[in-house]
Amino acid sequence: xxxxxxxxxxxYGAYVPKYRIQNxxxxxxxxxxxxxxxxxxxxVPGADxxxxxxxxxxxxxxxxxxxxxxxxxxxxxxxxxxxxxxxxPTSTIVAEAIAATPFVNAADWExxxxxxxxxxxxxxxxxxxxxxxxxxxxGVDTAQGAPSDALEYxxxxxxxxxxxxxxxxxxxxxxxxxxxxxxxxDFWRRQHxxxxxxxxxxxxxxxxxxxxxxxxxxxxEELGTKPDDYNYxxxxxxxxxFPLEAAKMLGFLKEKVIDGLVSPYIGNTYAGSALLxxxxxxxxxxxxxxxxxxxxxSGAGSDSFSLEVTDKLADRKVKAPSVKSYIERREEIxxxxxxxxxxxxxx
Amino acid sequence: xxxxxxxxxxVRRYRLVGSKCKDCEKLSFPYRTVCPKCRSRNxxxxxxxxxxxxxxxxxxxSPPKEHKYNLPFAVALIELMEGPVITAQIxxxxxxxLEIGMEVEMVTRKIMEYNDDGIICYGYKxxxxxxYAHP
Numbered sequence: 001x002x003x004x005x006x007x008x009x010x011x012y013g014a015y016v017p018k019y020r021i022q023n024x025x026x027x028x029x030x031x032x033x034x035x036x037x038x039x040x041x042x043x044v045p046g047a048d049x050x051x052x053x054x055x056x057x058x059x060x061x062x063x064x065x066x067x068x069x070x071x072x073x074x075x076x077x078x079x080x081x082x083x084x085x086x087x088x089p090t091s092t093i094v095a096e097a098i099a100a101t102p103f104v105n106a107a108d109w110e111x112x113x114x115x116x117x118x119x120x121x122x123x124x125x126x127x128x129x130x131x132x133x134x135x136x137x138x139g140v141d142t143a144q145g146a147p148s149d150a151l152e153y154x155x156x157x158x159x160x161x162x163x164x165x166x167x168x169x170x171x172x173x174x175x176x177x178x179x180x181x182x183x184x185x186d187f188w189r190r191q192h193x194x195x196x197x198x199x200x201x202x203x204x205x206x207x208x209x210x211x212x213x214x215x216x217x218x219x220x221e222e223l224g225t226k227p228d229d230y231n232y233x234x235x236x237x238x239x240x241x242f243p244l245e246a247a248k249m250l251g252f253l254k255e256k257v258i259d260g261l262v263s264p265y266i267g268n269t270y271a272g273s274a275l276l277x278x279x280x281x282x283x284x285x286x287x288x289x290x291x292x293x294x295x296x297x298s299g300a301g302s303d304s305f306s307l308e309v310t311d312k313l314a315d316r317k318v319k320a321p322s323v324k325s326y327i328e329r330r331e332e333i334x335x336x337x338x339x340x341x342x343x344x345x346x347x
Numbered sequence: 348x349x350x351x352x353x354x355x356x357x358v359r360r361y362r363l364v365g366s367k368c369k370d371c372e373k374l375s376f377p378y379r380t381v382c383p384k385c386r387s388r389n390x391x392x393x394x395x396x397x398x399x400x401x402x403x404x405x406x407x408x409s410p411p412k413e414h415k416y417n418l419p420f421a422v423a424l425i426e427l428m429e430g431p432v433i434t435a436q437i438x439x440x441x442x443x444x445l446e447i448g449m450e451v452e453m454v455t456r457k458i459m460e461y462n463d464d465g466i467i468c469y470g471y472k473x474x475x476x477x478x479y480a481h482p
Contacts, residue, residue: 018439047417048456056455084467097361097455325479
């Protein structure tokens with residue numbers, strides 16, 4: 001649940017591409033009811049963006065806040081399900097771009113939408129064991145839903161990353177982390193397929209809610225904490241409804257979810273989703289605030305984290321763009337341009 | 348597909364690493380092996396900050412086929428904070444959104460890819476600086 005040596009976040013970075021497509025525009029193209037769309041709009045990566053370029057922006061923002069020499073990073077781990085190469089690590093390109101090479105562990109992690117939070121838990125163990133002074137974990141995706149599929153309304157691009165170091169250097173100390181995993185076939189993509197398949201209503205109760213709630217409850221039990229102890233809570237955000245419902249099931253007040261709820265404005269950034277919500281909360285939090293965060297990845301599992309903010313956050317958070325500034329930097333595009341940028345037209 | 352050529356240049360292109368003459372301190376980008384000012388061959392790598400101002404720009408309508416995926420895009424002459432002037436693609440902004448004197452920052456983006464089964468080349472581009480305020 002926690003390493004012998006206390007660790008925390010010493011720097012964090014976020015990034016969301018500039019382009020947006022409205023849910024009503026997707027509904028218009030496929031003849032669906034524009035009043036029944038799940039979110040307002042979602043982010044779309046530019047033609048020259050992919051998980052590598054987004055992860056590089058995230059890593060640079062995290063380094064700006066941490067203020068460390070990238071050569072002191074012993075790990076650069078990228079969690080994603082949208083690797084530009086099927087075989088060739090995303091993480092080596094990111095590590096090279098931020099000058100963390102060559103004495104660094106680099107690997108790509110995969111677990112649907114919780115690939116990013118897995119890297120954070122591994123960073124906690126890597127630094128907590130004394131093997132690494134600092135370690136960087138990133139969750140990023142340029143997610144794709146099949147044209148006309150329900151997931152097309154929310155599958156978005158963006159992510160966030162965290163540099164883990166000793167607790168005394170931290171802007172937020174990690175009090176504990178725990179995972180809850182079962183074999184649940186709610187969402188998958190087979191080799192060489194462009195788009196994923198999903199189990200429709202099966203994705204809710206036995207999948208998202210079971211894992212998010214069980215993982216969150218177990219960590220709070222282990223730590224002896226309760227929802228009232230926390231100022232903010234973040235859950236994986238496949239849409240607007242699910243995280244609010246999970247909060248209600250666990251007994252968190254709605255207002256504790258709102259600051260970290262970014263999916264209505266940018267969509268579901270998959271491996272970046274919960275981590276981007278956490279970054280939005282850190283942008284706002286102050287010393288002494290307690291934060292609870294639980295990711296969810298189909299397949300299925302959740303990672304939960306309990307954090308307490310230190311007085312180092314105030315000076316560091318202003319050193320890189322906030323999540324809000326990326327959400328506000330937007331250019332709306334139509335379905336035709338979206339189809340081109342996302343290579344939905346095969347020539 | 349010229350993989351070795353891309354590999355030789357990739358670090359400088361990912362991070363915007365130029366070179367500095369150890370004798371007269373002239374900075375250059377791309378890196379050089381002979382100083383254009385004092386003819387010295389005594390050079391070292393120099394990490395540029397990646398910020399500068401547009402001194403001229405143009406819109407590209409007929410690029411080489413590897414860059415067509417990204418049309419329309421602008422190419423600009425950028426005077427870096429440290430002095431060197433470089434030519435680079437502009438991203439996240441169309442030519443009509445640019446002006447001479449505009450401050451820009453370096454980002455690492457996809458430059459081109461060799462079909463669906465080849466290598467993906469990443470490198471520097473510039474974009475208008477992301478303004479930010481904190482809640």
